[in-house]
Amino acid sequence: MEVSITGARIYFEIPILGGIPITETIVNSWLVMLAIIGLCLFLTHDLKVRNVSKRQVVAEMFVTTAQNFVNTNMGEKFAHYGPFVAALFASSLLSNLLSLIGMFPPTSDLSTTLAWAVLVFVLITATKIRTSGVLGYMKGFTQPIFVLTPFNILSELATPISMAFRHFGNIVSGGVISALVYAALASLSSLVLGLLPGVLGDILSHIPIFQVGIPAVLSVYFDLFSGFMQAFIFCMLTTLYIGNAAEE
Amino acid sequence: MENFESLVSVAPWEFIFTICNLLILTWAVKHFLFNRVNQVLEERRAQVETTYAEADEAKTSAEQMKQEYETRMASAKEEAASLVKEATQRAQDRSDEILGAARAEASAMKAKAESDIAAERRKAAGELKNEISGIALSIAGKVVEKEIDADTHKALIDDFIDNLGDAS
Numbered sequence: 296m297e298v299s300i301t302g303a304r305i306y307f308e309i310p311i312l313g314g315i316p317i318t319e320t321i322v323n324s325w326l327v328m329l330a331i332i333g334l335c336l337f338l339t340h341d342l343k344v345r346n347v348s349k350r351q352v353v354a355e356m357f358v359t360t361a362q363n364f365v366n367t368n369m370g371e372k373f374a375h376y377g378p379f380v381a382a383l384f385a386s387s388l389l390s391n392l393l394s395l396i397g398m399f400p401p402t403s404d405l406s407t408t409l410a411w412a413v414l415v416f417v418l419i420t421a422t423k424i425r426t427s428g429v430l431g432y433m434k435g436f437t438q439p440i441f442v443l444t445p446f447n448i449l450s451e452l453a454t455p456i457s458m459a460f461r462h463f464g465n466i467v468s469g470g471v472i473s474a475l476v477y478a479a480l481a482s483l484s485s486l487v488l489g490l491l492p493g494v495l496g497d498i499l500s501h502i503p504i505f506q507v508g509i510p511a512v513l514s515v516y517f518d519l520f521s522g523f524m525q526a527f528i529f530c531m532l533t534t535l536y537i538g539n540a541a542e543e
Numbered sequence: 544m545e546n547f548e549s550l551v552s553v554a555p556w557e558f559i560f561t562i563c564n565l566l567i568l569t570w571a572v573k574h575f576l577f578n579r580v581n582q583v584l585e586e587r588r589a590q591v592e593t594t595y596a597e598a599d600e601a602k603t604s605a606e607q608m609k610q611e612y613e614t615r616m617a618s619a620k621e622e623a624a625s626l627v628k629e630a631t632q633r634a635q636d637r638s639d640e641i642l643g644a645a646r647a648e649a650s651a652m653k654a655k656a657e658s659d660i661a662a663e664r665r666k667a668a669g670e671l672k673n674e675i676s677g678i679a680l681s682i683a684g685k686v687v688e689k690e691i692d693a694d695t696h697k698a699l700i701d702d703f704i705d706n707l708g709d710a711s
Contacts, residue, residue: 300550301547301548301549301550302547302548302549302550302551302552303547303548303557304546304547305546305547305548315556316554316556316557318548318554318557320548320554320557320561321556321557321560324560324561324564325564328564328567328568328571331568331571331572332568332571332572332575335571335572335575335576336575338576339575339576339579339580342579342580342582342583343583344583344586344587344590345587345590351583354576354579354580355580355583355584357576357580358576358577358580358581358584359584361577362577377573377577378569378570378572378573378576378577379569379573381572381576381577382565382568382569382571382572382573383565383569385568385572386564386565386568401561404548404554404557405551405552405553406552406553406554406557406558406561407557407561409553409558410557410558410559410561410562410565411561411562411565413558413562414562414565414566463551467550467551471550
């Protein structure tokens with residue numbers, strides 16, 4: 296039995312600019328986007344000041360929770376980051392949860408998480424430069440002593456890379472382990488059921504019965520828990536890094 | 544034959560798309576969720592503030608009314624007390640006046656009675672004196688059997704009785 300673990304499926308290429316590949320990552324992230332925008336539109340339909348609907352309560356809870364999270368981690372002056380962090384968290388979470396319904400999670404593609412991490416890195420750097428000026432930003436690398444400059448640059452560059460790989464690694468490892476477990480259970484089931492005599496054994500050994508139920512236990516951890524945790528950690532780091540960048 | 548990307552790879556177009564997607568999504572979340580919900584929250588906050596202000600105003604005016612009422616009650620009590628005091632004073636004055644008048648009348652009556660008694664007494668004494676002197680004259684006349692100069696003897700007897708009366 297052969298198990299192949301690959302990245303995103305490439306559906307087709309748009310033959311412009313040297314070929315733009317349309318992959319599962321892109322399609323699924325668009326689906327996630329559409330889902331989030333649809334959810335926003337659904338939740339904020341017919342908002343009222345009094346006698347609010349359950350839907351509106353959920354919408355208000357989302358907004359206030361996100362805003363509190365941002366205000367707590369970054370301070371009041373970064374309150375305008377609320378929508379960005381909320382969008383980041385929602386896309387990360389929904390992307391991670393796509394694996395629950397057997398779809399390819401865009402976050403198990405390094406391109407996605409690295410893009411987010413680089414965007415966050417740009418925001419961190421922009422905040423630092425806005426806080427202490429270009430010279431102050433440069434000078435920050437020579438602190439506390441000049442000798443540490445290379446290490447400071449390394450640690451600065453490590454920030455987006457570690458963020459990207461942490462998220463990517465956690466999600467992709469879940470996918471890899473799930474694929475391995477599914478394959479193993481298929482082999483085991485054909486091996487065990489193949490022991491049955493006659494035609495019954497021939498038929499049943501082609502049906503991977505053991506795949507029913509057992510992977511769900513792993514799914515609770517890898518898809519639900521890990522998916523939520525990684526989205527939360529990514530947003531937590533984003534807010535803390537940007538918040539810290541303003542304090543120097 | 545399907546094409547796959549390798550497991551760990553960075554595809555430039557995906558990278559660019561993802562950044563664009565996140566920025567667009569940020570805008571959408573801000574526009575469709577945050578702005579709308581925040582607007583409602585702000586409206587609600589404003590309404591609550593208005594309600595509180597109105598409640599405060601009502602409370603202030605109620606307290607003012609209460610104070611006014613208390614002031615009025617206090618002044619009414621004071622007025623009532625002064626009325627009662629005045630009435631009491633007037634009654635006291637009146638009773639004093641009546642008592643004084645009664646006392647004066649009684650003492651006048653007593654004085655008159657006393658003077659009447661004295662007059663009666665004098666009158667009785669006079670009459671008694673006359674009678675006694677008459678009796679004495681007639682007794683003396685009978686005793687001496689002769690004409691006594693009535694006028695001379697009457698003066699003597701009167702003098703005697705007067706002395707007698709003074710001594711008694």
